[in-house]
Amino acid sequence: MMGLVGGFGLGFLAATALGRAASRGYDMDLRPGEPLPLERIAALARAYRPGRLLEVELEHEDGREVYEVELIDAEGVEWELTFDAYTGELLIEARGD
Template sequence: MSLTRMLLTVLLLANAWTGPAHAMDIGPAEARDLVKSGYILSFEKIASQALAIRPGDILETELELKKGRYIYEVEVLDAKGNVWELKLDASTGQLIKLELDH
């Protein structure tokens, strides 16, 4: 088996193992670079947008790259003690999904 064919096989197996829906967490340094370049909104803007949609206290925020799209996932604790997960497009701040976290 040629080296090229072997590498292709390994890459295909790796892709099958991780699956197409695999999301990659983005670290702080990369997030800063994306904000500076204007590609994504800052955490402050996303936090403001999330709290306008679901008032409360932010518990956790993650930035992920999923299917070629940067997405902020924000968990908010509301006044009734419910935890909500909001998924927002990191480039526009548009709400993608809102669900009660169980």
């Protein structure tokens, strides 16, 4: 009986910890030291500049890994967005040629 109660307690603690991590914005699917998934970067790019994605590349620039995203908005304007590959922070937003 004590093992059952102890097992329940450990399960409860694990569920509570996972719930807190999720509520604080931690992504449980990501492993430390890995770039964000392409789908996440595509969603971020569309949130900043809604439009059609043309190209997404993972590059190494200035000592850091970044995603370079090219897209066209509804008015036909081309945009180039650069995101930090690990945090998703928008680093550069430039109107294309």
